[in-house]
Amino acid sequence: MPEGEPAVVVDGLVKRFGDTEAVRGIGFTVAPGEVFGFLGPNGAGKSTTINMLCTLLRPTGGVARVAGHDVVAERDDVRRRIGLVFQDPTLDGYLTGEQNLRFHAELYGVPRAVAAGRMRQVLDMVGLWDRRKDRVSTYSGGMRRRLEIARGLLHSPRVLFLDEPTVGLDPQTRASIWEYIRRLQAAEEITIFMTTHYMDEAEYCDRIAIMDSGTIVALDAPEALKAAVGKDRVQIRTPDGTAALAALKERFGLDAVLAEGAVTFAVASGEAFVPRLFADLGVPITAVSVARPSLDDVFFTYTGSTIRDAEGAGKGTDRMRMAMAARGRR
Numbered sequence: 001m002p003e004g005e006p007a008v009v010v011d012g013l014v015k016r017f018g019d020t021e022a023v024r025g026i027g028f029t030v031a032p033g034e035v036f037g038f039l040g041p042n043g044a045g046k047s048t049t050i051n052m053l054c055t056l057l058r059p060t061g062g063v064a065r066v067a068g069h070d071v072v073a074e075r076d077d078v079r080r081r082i083g084l085v086f087q088d089p090t091l092d093g094y095l096t097g098e099q100n101l102r103f104h105a106e107l108y109g110v111p112r113a114v115a116a117g118r119m120r121q122v123l124d125m126v127g128l129w130d131r132r133k134d135r136v137s138t139y140s141g142g143m144r145r146r147l148e149i150a151r152g153l154l155h156s157p158r159v160l161f162l163d164e165p166t167v168g169l170d171p172q173t174r175a176s177i178w179e180y181i182r183r184l185q186a187a188e189e190i191t192i193f194m195t196t197h198y199m200d201e202a203e204y205c206d207r208i209a210i211m212d213s214g215t216i217v218a219l220d221a222p223e224a225l226k227a228a229v230g231k232d233r234v235q236i237r238t239p240d241g242t243a244a245l246a247a248l249k250e251r252f253g254l255d256a257v258l259a260e261g262a263v264t265f266a267v268a269s270g271e272a273f274v275p276r277l278f279a280d281l282g283v284p285i286t287a288v289s290v291a292r293p294s295l296d297d298v299f300f301t302y303t304g305s306t307i308r309d310a311e312g313a314g315k316g317t318d319r320m321r322m323a324m325a326a327r328g329r330r
């Protein structure tokens with residue numbers, strides 16, 4: 001990567017699938033060494049974006065440069081400089097951890113003399129050196145994901161792409177994967193570009209872009225995004241959620257959402273607002289809670305829906321995954 005060039009530069013990037021505009025002219029840059037997160041519900045266009053940056057999908061329009069090279073005109077240069085860790089496992093279960101890595105090293109043309117030392121380094125980093133002789137089929141889900149991360153790092157990429165690296169893992173394993181990601185960022189000085197729909201994970205990123213319906217609706221450091229919201233989140237429980245929604249709109253001019261039996265809305269000085277709520281809502285309230293802004297609230301502020309609600313609206317991503325799996329990731 002030429003000195004001073006950003007790790008990722010995207011300008012006016014578009015991807016259409018027939019009538020569906022999955023990515024609608026987005027633009028951003030990622031600095032070398034940054035942990036950059038793409039946050040959004042299913043169907044927002046995160047995977048489509050990451051697949052274009054990894055050269056697995058050809059953009060319909062716009063420009064993207066990764067590690068100093070154009071993703072269309074210099075596809076092979078980009079491929080050599082990136083590592084991929086995707087949601088779908090692509091390890092061979094009947095091979096040992098070590099054999100999986102060796103196969104990958106050969107695929108990427110890592111010189112033999114370098115490969116052995118590098119293999120030890122990456123296996124140590126993810127805590128799997130002692131298990132390297134065991135078949136991957138005997139590994140736990142978290143160990144497999146760690147091995148995939150080690151594999152993605154084997155050829156010393158400048159940018160590591162992680163598409164939902166911890167999806168389907170238990171919270172403890174997710175936390176340990178994050179520890180590894182942070183450690184490797186420090187050790188390897190690589191840029192990490194990841195997608196997630198876990199709000200708590202987005203907190204680990206240096207900056208996050210919130211994506212919704214193919215566009216980036218907000219982009220900043222998590223703390224800055226939260227500070228910009230400036231409102232508290234109030235959640236009430238009531239026997240009649242629909243009536244509460246209507247009353248909040250009518251009496252206070254507030255837009256609220258009803259999800260999982262709770263009514264949620266954002267308001268400045270939430271604690272001071274609660275007495276008014278009880279006095280004037282006109283709908284019985286059985287419980288109330290007030291919380292400071294979280295990334296969920298940031299998401300709600302920019303998209304007008306909670307991330308879980310928005311997920312219900314996503315469609316076609318399974319088809320996408322099946323297509324990707326059929327085509328092969330590399």
Ligand SMILES: Nc1ncnc2c1ncn2[C@@H]1O[C@H](COP(=O)(O)OP(=O)(O)OP(=O)(O)O)[C@@H](O)[C@H]1O
Pocket residue numbers: 017020021022040041042043044045046047048049197314315316317319320323
């Ligand atoms: N190969 C495809 N053919 C047709 N439509 C597609 C294809 N891939 C994605 N889409 C559509 O593009 C939109 C964005 O999908 P994408 O998978 O990028 O979202 P996402 O944010 O990554 O969601 P997820 O979190 O589920 O991975 C969706 O409407 C999806 O249906």
